[in-house]
Amino acid sequence: SPGVEIQERIVRDGVDIEMYAPGAAKPVRAAFVVLVRNSELLGMKQAMRQIEDRFNSKFNYPYVFLNDVPFTDDFVAETTAMTRANVSYGVIPTEHWSYPAWINQTHALECRQSMEQQGVFYALSESYRHMCRFNSGFFFRHPLLSDIEYYWRIEPDVEYSCDIDYDPFLFMSRRGIKYGYTIALHEYPETIPTLWATVKNLIASRPGFVRHANGMAWLSEDGGDTYNGCHFWSNFEIGSLDFFRSKEYLAYFDYLDKAGGFFYERWGDAPVHAIAAALLLKKEEVHWFEDIGYYHNPWTNCPQSPESRLRCHCDPEKSAIHHYWASCTQSWLALPSSNSSQSAKG
Ligand code: GDP
Ligand code: MN
Structure with missing residues (x-):
């Protein structure tokens, strides 16, 4: 330029x-x-x-x-x-970090207490839920x-x-990449009991919402019936803000927000972002930064190539990519390209 x-x-x-x-x-x-x-x-x-x-x-x-x-x-x-x-x-702004009017705060408290009984991480934390909702929407x-x-x-x-x-x-x-990640994991199902049912209702009520049919195969092993928990770990993200500002994403967030799961459950911004990315973006619009060495407790991404030893201080053996809990990277890479899904749809 x-x-x-x-x-x-x-x-x-x-x-x-x-x-x-x-x-x-x-x-x-x-x-x-x-x-x-x-x-x-x-x-x-x-x-x-x-x-x-x-x-x-x-x-x-x-x-x-x-x-x-x-x-x-x-x-x-x-x-x-x-x-x-x-x-x-x-x-x-306060309205981005507070309870929306439609949330029953007494019920939200009961839900937090019952999640605590189940041993869910951050079960009792209100601020964690505001944080996840803020990062989601x-x-x-x-x-x-x-x-x-x-x-x-x-x-x-x-x-x-x-x-x-x-x-x-x-x-x-x-x-033209819209979303970049380093580590992709499975979510703890106890944090999102009704997230997938909510997404399915949204899909049913909005024909044409799913623009990337291949992405569904990454999220679900049974054709969309249940969610396998795959998500990009969102403490590292490099992304397009225009993707999040798109009318499709905003409608998706509003729908989830109205359902109340940010407060009645503990929906994380990671699965919320990842479900949208998988359904709305093409495979080629999502990029795994294999070459960026990154650590957030307890997971690491460390490049595997011998040349990267000269510019890194991480252990390639410890890279999350070797662990079954982080196999969502391999399953994303194994998706057929979106060009083939486009032609399959006709
Ligand atoms: P975890 O990675 O899921 O264990 O959650 P973190 O505690 O790391 O929180 C995620 C991000 O949100 C971090 O950058 C935190 O600094 C930030 N964060 C979490 N809670 C709050 C909060 O109540 N206020 C502010 N300002 N930042 C928060
Ligand atoms: Mn963190």
Whole structure:
């Protein structure tokens, strides 16, 4: 693009990638998006240090920090000092982090208590449910992201274990990729007892909602009757905000929100995002970043190629890809291409 100072070009998987000078206007409007608590400052600095050293000191993408309460002066000062990039801090609007009018809060409390009896993680937590609902339906509407096309989600305490020498945002935008992940897992069924029934009702009530027939085979082993729990682990995501802002996604989120499962159960943003991605995007619009070394307790993604030993500090043997609980990556890769499903549908 005119006006962008390009320092060098590299080729990755046949795609010509531009590396540009810090501070240069970027060909892709992109940002790191971080929902985080003030109490997680140290873990946040750890994650930022790695992101900066492994990637962003060369690319200089801005950070957008979001919180349900104002960030403290210390949080702002210490995270701003981690990077030369632009950093902004936003408070989440109350209506994006509170009970909608149609939720029966007494019933929600009873549901949390009964999930606690079943030993579900975060069963009693109200804030966890607001967090999952915010990440499912609202983060992409925050005013600080209104000019942004692509986001990269970061959490405190994660690790980035490989040098990233190309621009994943540019890579995605050049190839028309809408959603990128590193680890794909099965969900705990106790957190989402009625999620799939709700999705099936939505599909039945909206003919044409499913635009990617192959994606159903990734979500279900029995032709759509039951959900196998496959999802992309959403603490790492690089994605298109326009996908989440699409009228199909917004209608899907509204339908789920009205059903109440964010509060009466504990629907996670990971299965919510993944079900939409599988049903609405083509196989080629979803990308596994095999080459990005990543750790969030307790799972790792670590590149397998011998060459990556020179740019990584992770153990390829420990990569989630070897574990049956993370076999949803292999099953995504095994899907037929969407071009073949298009022609099958006629
Ligand atoms: P887990 O990864 O599912 O165990 O959940 P986390 O505790 O890591 O929460 C997911 C993300 O949301 C992290 O980036 C947290 O910092 C953030 N988060 C969770 N709860 C809250 C909250 O109540 N307020 C804010 N501001 N951020 C939260
Ligand atoms: Mn986390």
